[in-house]
Amino acid sequence: MAGQKFTLKFGKNYWPFWVFGRAQRLGEDASPYQILETSSFDAAITALAKGGKVLYTGPGAHSAKSHFKPVYWSTGHFRSANAEFSTLGYYVRTDHPALRGFPTEDWADWHWYNLVEGGVKYGIADLLHGIEPIVMPVPDLHYSTPMGMLFELKVGEGRLMVCGLNLSDNALPEVCTIRKSILSYMESKDFNPAVSVEVEKFKEAFAPQAMASKLRSAQFRDAPVYIAAAVELNETERSVGWKKSLDWADMKQGGYDISGKGHWGTWRDGTGSLQPARRATVHGTQAASRRSRRATASSTRRSLAAANGRRRSSATRETRRRTRRSTSTRRARSRPASICRSTWLPAAGSS
Numbered sequence: 001m002a003g004q005k006f007t008l009k010f011g012k013n014y015w016p017f018w019v020f021g022r023a024q025r026l027g028e029d030a031s032p033y034q035i036l037e038t039s040s041f042d043a044a045i046t047a048l049a050k051g052g053k054v055l056y057t058g059p060g061a062h063s064a065k066s067h068f069k070p071v072y073w074s075t076g077h078f079r080s081a082n083a084e085f086s087t088l089g090y091y092v093r094t095d096h097p098a099l100r101g102f103p104t105e106d107w108a109d110w111h112w113y114n115l116v117e118g119g120v121k122y123g124i125a126d127l128l129h130g131i132e133p134i135v136m137p138v139p140d141l142h143y144s145t146p147m148g149m150l151f152e153l154k155v156g157e158g159r160l161m162v163c164g165l166n167l168s169d170n171a172l173p174e175v176c177t178i179r180k181s182i183l184s185y186m187e188s189k190d191f192n193p194a195v196s197v198e199v200e201k202f203k204e205a206f207a208p209q210a211m212a213s214k215l216r217s218a219q220f221r222d223a224p225v226y227i228a229a230a231v232e233l234n235e236t237e238r239s240v241g242w243k244k245s246l247d248w249a250d251m252k253q254g255g256y257d258i259s260g261k262g263h264w265g266t267w268r269d270g271t272g273s274l275q276p277a278r279r280a281t282v283h284g285t286q287a288a289s290r291r292s293r294r295a296t297a298s299s300t301r302r303s304l305a306a307a308n309g310r311r312r313s314s315a316t317r318e319t320r321r322r323t324r325r326s327t328s329t330r331r332a333r334s335r336p337a338s339i340c341r342s343t344w345l346p347a348a349g350s351s
Contacts, residue, residue, distance in 0.1 A: 003103045003111075003177050018103060018111045020173035033183045041208055048158030049199055053186055055161050059208045062123030066137065066149065066164065068108070068116045075140045085121050085147065086140040096134045097190050098150070098161070101181035102174075108135075111174050116149070120164035124148045126205040130195045135165070150182075154196035161186055226250040229274050230266035239265045239276075 003020040036047045039058035047054050064085035071086040090108035092099070108116060121137050125146045133148030149164040161182060167175050185191055197205075220226050228248040233240060240246070244257070246266050267274055 003101070003174070005103045016109065018174070020177045022173075022176075033187050035183055035186050037183075044160070045155075045199065045203060048155040048160060051157035053159050053161075053191070055163055055182065055186065057120075057163050057167060059120060060122040060162070060206050061126065061208060063120050063164070063208075066116050066119040066121045066166075068113045071140050075142050083140075084143040084145045085123070085137075086143065087121070087137040087147070088140060089138045090116060090149065091136045091138055093132070093134050093136075097188070098134050098152075098182050098185040099178070101184065102178045114169065114172050114174060115165045115167075115178060117166060118168075119149065119166040121147050121149055122151075122162060122164055122206075124151070127153070127202075128195050128197050152191070152193040152195075153202075154193045155202045156199040159186070159191060159193060161191075233266050239267055242266050 003018055005016060005018050008015045008017060035053045035055055036043065037055040037057065038044055038047075039056070041056070041058055044054045044056045044058070064082040066087070070088045075083045075086045090112065092104050092106050092108060092112075094104055094106050104112070123145055124131055124133070131148065131151055131153060133151040135148070135150035137147040137149055139145045139147060148162065150162070152159070152161045154160070163182065165178065167179050169175055170179075226249065230240075230246050231248050232246045242265055249255075265276055267276055
């Protein structure tokens with residue numbers, strides 16, 4: 001039985017209320033749907049790459065906790081954390097088949113309270129244009145941030161439904177009803193999202209913040225050193241002393257360390273994570289083998305030649321000579337060579 005709305009009248013007063021049938025609850029029986037429901041981004045990407053159907057309930061690259069109540073007065077006067085995700089309510093596409101079994105108007109009435117409170121709002125500006133969220137938070141006019149709370153798209157050969165609704169309490173009838181309605185739609189032939197994106201592009205645009213910081217972008221794909229600063233830091237908007245365990249590093253060889261006479265720490269907020277530092281040095285902790293150094297120097301020379309094309313100028317020859325001299329100098333040194341020096345270490349990584 002699908003849910004239904006009723007109105008209780010008493011004199012001139014009236015109150016809406018909703019009645020839901022007993023839907024299957026999580027944990028009672030094995031799910032009858034051939035759909036992966038997960039909050040793990042890795043698991044979702046693996047299933048989508050194989051052409052599967054996924055109901056994703058985890059965080060996104062730009063996401064924030066949702067609340068049923070609208071912003072107080074105005075974010076222009078009362079700014080709060082994640083103000084760009086402030087909302088004035090929720091718009092609902094009543095004609096969408098994903099909500100066929102869930103009674104609703106085109107706005108979130110009180111039976112949406114437990115679904116919205118404590119859920120996730122996703123910023124979708126970095127995704128492809130053309131996405132029409134099924135449930136869309138209405139942004140505060142000072143930011144007008146494009147957001148979605150329930151939306152669909154094709155990712156590679158797979159089909160994805162992103163759901164930020166709070167489905168954690170499966171004892172609530174509204175949770176069971178809307179979950180069943182969404183899954184029934186995803187199981188049907190109607191589940192054919194109009195917007196599509198390649199898997200790699202989706203990962204770059206939507207991977208959760210910590211994971212996105214770990215993904216090498218194309219410009220750093222061949223860098224021997226890639227450090228995503230402070231992505232493992234759980235505390236927000238508070239300066240914390242630097243620890244190597246708070247970074248994520250991808251090294252072609254060896255390790256790294258940070259030293260110097262100044263101060264360096266870690267910071268994380270709604271926009272990302274970083275390492276504010278003064279007079280700090282990032283350096284390697286393990287020298288490469290002679291064969292590896294020769295290969296690196298050879299690779300560097302080939303890269304320089306390719307970059308200059310057929311131009312064999314004196315500048316190119318000078319660069320080669322400096323590269324050979326620098327390599328020879330590093331061989332003679334017993335201490336590790338400095339990788340980079342910076343007064344500000346960005347979260348995007350460096351080489």
